[in-house]
Amino acid sequence: MTSISILFVCMGNICRSPLAEAIFRHLVTEAGLTGRFTIDSAGTGGWHEGEPPDRRSVATAQRHGIDIAGLRGRRIQPADFNSFELILAMDRDNLATLGKIAPPEANIRLFGDAALGTGEDIPDPYYGGPDGFELVYTRLLTGCSSLLEALGVERASCSGNTSSVR
Template identity: 45%
Template structure:
């Protein structure tokens, strides 16, 4: 099983949105038995809460399930157990690097790293901007490219696709 963890600040806007979008894409190509997605926040303010209403609304508009997604805080154990740690912005990368010092093998990326010539590298936090549509578009683009990248990195996925 290939495990992907999406990380943002509070785990109620961007990372649960990315988790839901990525799970949806993986399921569409029938690889959900081989690729697992989860999300977490670098902060613990929202632990146990569902995604933000704006995140839920944009997912509903796009017919994407967010069943079972609740906020949690990223742990050092996550950096050991997940194959890909995908942060939403540079600030989250820095926070993850502090945790990752003990796990130098952890694969930590920014979601937009997978997009060829993205307009922006950091996905803005809609908790502050209110622009969930913009964030959805960026996450959708990033998740599409991330999934292609992962498939190309794993021979067993190429064969199943």
């Protein structure tokens, strides 16, 4: 079976993209397809390189049975454009930044287009409260589930509270 490589990208790689990485990885694991995917996340900026995800992202993921505390922020590297078949930007600003630094053959798409089919940006919850992180989690879970299905994989069944929406 061929492996599919996906990179989720936001601005600092501490809020949205690590959540997307962990949610998608969780869905893939639950579907028994771990060997079929390479999944990672990165930021367009390097402000948080080496740092763990934002504590509010960690808490939100934990409430849904997903542990992201071990992830570390990193900035996107030129090699990523060749290493990942699909690069998903969380919003139009990051999409534009990626478009300026990527080679023309890179497959960069807006998460809201590729995963949700709505064209929406996934809002940056960094300057808000817990409700913003919960909203982001919900949108990412919906999109990641749809993305897994769109990639020709039978929809992953979410057990436990992972699929819960508050």
